Amino acid sequence: MRRWGLLAKEALSQTLTFARFFCLFHVTNHYLWSPTLVFGPSMLPTLNLTGDVILAEYVSHRVGRVGPGDIVFVRSPVDPNKIVTKRIVGVEGDRVTYFKPRNGDTCHTVVVPKGHVWIQGDNLYASRDSRQFGPVPYGLIEGKAFFRYFHPLLYLLVTEVQLKPDMGLGRRSFSHGLNWLE
Amino acid sequence: MCRCILGEISNMAAHNFLWSLTKNCFTFGLIGLTVSDRYASIVPVRGSSMSPTFNPTTDSFMGSLSDDHVLMEKFCLQKYKFSHGDVIVFCSPSNHKEKHVKRIIGLPGDWIGTPMTNDVVKVPNGHCWVEGDNPSSSLDSRSFGPIPLGLVKGRVTHILWPPQRVRHVERKNHQNRHSPS
Numbered sequence: 169m170r171r172w173g174l175l176a177k178e179a180l181s182q183t184l185t186f187a188r189f190f191c192l193f194h195v196t197n198h199y200l201w202s203p204t205l206v207f208g209p210s211m212l213p214t215l216n217l218t219g220d221v222i223l224a225e226y227v228s229h230r231v232g233r234v235g236p237g238d239i240v241f242v243r244s245p246v247d248p249n250k251i252v253t254k255r256i257v258g259v260e261g262d263r264v265t266y267f268k269p270r271n272g273d274t275c276h277t278v279v280v281p282k283g284h285v286w287i288q289g290d291n292l293y294a295s296r297d298s299r300q301f302g303p304v305p306y307g308l309i310e311g312k313a314f315f316r317y318f319h320p321l322l323y324l325l326v327t328e329v330q331l332k333p334d335m336g337l338g339r340r341s342f343s344h345g346l347n348w349l350e
Numbered sequence: 351m352c353r354c355i356l357g358e359i360s361n362m363a364a365h366n367f368l369w370s371l372t373k374n375c376f377t378f379g380l381i382g383l384t385v386s387d388r389y390a391s392i393v394p395v396r397g398s399s400m401s402p403t404f405n406p407t408t409d410s411f412m413g414s415l416s417d418d419h420v421l422m423e424k425f426c427l428q429k430y431k432f433s434h435g436d437v438i439v440f441c442s443p444s445n446h447k448e449k450h451v452k453r454i455i456g457l458p459g460d461w462i463g464t465p466m467t468n469d470v471v472k473v474p475n476g477h478c479w480v481e482g483d484n485p486s487s488s489l490d491s492r493s494f495g496p497i498p499l500g501l502v503k504g505r506v507t508h509i510l511w512p513p514q515r516v517r518h519v520e521r522k523n524h525q526n527r528h529s530p531s
Contacts, residue, residue: 243500
């Protein structure tokens with residue numbers, strides 16, 4: 169009987185240790201920073217087509233310190249299961265002028281409404297962003313990217329898994345190495 | 351000499367006690383934060399915009415103690431699957447610091463008739479149409495339009511506080527309001 173009691177106590181303490189680590193992991197991942205693998209053509213000169221590991225931090229959007237020029241993770245307003253990486257172009261009250269490459273060269277100007285931000289990809293020709301779905305509410309911002317790491321091996325690994333050969337991979341050169349995102 | 355050693359020991363005991371107290375507080379804080387982030391949390395409901403369902407009587411004497419406190423579950427956020435009549439908590443689209451509690455009237459693809467302007471609006475992909483149960487004092491989709499589902503923070507399932515009002519929150523369908531496209 170005493171043996172079982174000891175065993176139960178041991179199991180409880182192990183579970184508690186595990187729970188503590190899990191919770192610490194969750195809190196670090198949600199409130200401080202976490203690495204994310206991003207892919208897709210919409211941020212092309214800044215981020216590669218695939219194989220970039222981005223470090224994102226989750227402090228500045230909570231205290232309201234993200235502004236024009238920051239690369240942010242935004243929960244897509246079109247599909248809430250997706251998170252997209254874009255650059256903030258304008259915040260509330262800003263006047264934003266944009267053009268859609270497929271619609272000729274006509275420019276449009278909008279004023280970003282209260283509590284919203286205007287997001288665009290760096291690659292204007294292959295990005296689905298505020299030019300299609302309009303300004304997005306600030307509450308959809310999930311984090312801010314601040315550091316990028318590219319490794320060719322990782323690139324190969326991801327390419328095998330996710331991308332089809334017709335995406336023009338052979339012709340691209342990569343921006344290598346580590347750098348801070350501006 | 352003896353007294354000095356005793357003092358040292360009691361000092362160490364106090365130190366140990368403080369240290370373990372801090373450690374326990376930290377652990378429970380972490381666990382609480384994780385649970386409220388991932389699984390469920392308790393939120394107070396202010397104002398009368400959901401009036402027959404929450405806060406049926408506004409009692410200024412009791413202040414915030416008489417406000418309803420509700421249980422919000424977050425499992426629905428894994429797939430963002432909702433149905434008509436769910437009561438949800440979401441960030442206001444015009445101010446991300448404010449949270450609102452409203453009922454889902456329309457889901458993507460529905461046509462919603464607005465009684466005030468007699469317009470028919472289609473809810474776009476990834477959005478939903480929310481309204482309060484008390485149309486006369488509710489700031490909802492009738493003023494700011496459909497909201498993205500990504501703003502939703504959780505689904506309300508139970509009322510927990512005032513003890514005499516503990517109950518399950520039902521889905522309530524307004525069949526006449528939406529028509530699937």
